[in-house]
C-alpha cells in the first residue's frame with residue numbers, strides 16, 4: 158500500500174465545534190414558536206424537514222439554516238408568527254455566524270504536528286463567508302496547504318478537488334466526523350478514510366460504514382494511526 162502523502166481534514170465537528178450550535182438553536186426555535194403553533198405538528202420535525210427540502214436550493218450552513226427557521230416558523234404558526242419572533246430567529250442566526258471558532262480538544266497541537274510530516278487539505282462544506290472566517294481565526298490556516306470549501310461532498314466533488322490540487326488518491330486519507338460526507342465518498346473513489354465521531358451528528362449526516370473503517374476517539378490518535386500507514 159502506498160504511503161500517505163496528503164491528509165484531508167473535515168472542519169465542522171472535526172476541527173471545531175459546530176453541531177451543538179444548531180441543536181441549541183433548534184431548541185430555542187421550538188420554545189419561541191410553541192405559543193403560535195396552531196395544530197399538533199412537532200416544530201422540530203417541521204424545521205428538520207424544511208432544512209432537508211431546502212438543501213438543494215440554499216446549500217449547507219448557518220444562513221441556509223436561518224432561512225429554514227423562518228420558513229418553518231411561518232409554516233407551523235399558520236402565518237401568525239409575530240415579527241418579534243422572526244427578529245429573534247434572525248438574531249440567533251447572526252449570533253451563530255459571529256460566534257468565535259472553538260477548536261476541539263487536541264486539534265491545534267495535532268494539526269501543527271501533522272503539518273511537519275504531511276501535506277494538509279481542509280475540505281469542508283457550508284457557507285463560504287462563514288467558513289473562511291472560521292478558518293482565518295482558527296490559527297490553522299498557516300499550516301494547511303490546501304483549503305477547499307465545497308457545496309457538497311460526494312465522490313465527484315472529491316475527484317475534482319484531488320485532481321485540481323494534483324493529489325494522488327492512493328496517497329490520500331480523509332479524516333472527519335461524518336460517515337456520509339467524509340468516509341463513504343472517499344472510499345468510493347479509492348481513497349482511505351478515518352472516522353472520528355463527534356458527540357452529536359445531524360440527522361442528515363447519519364450513515365453507517367461497514368466497521369472496517371478506522372475509527373478514532375480523538376484527533377490526538379491520528380498521528381500514531383498515520384504512522385502505521387507508511
Ligand SMILES: [Mg+2]
Nearest residue numbers: 167169170334
Ligand atoms: Mg463535519
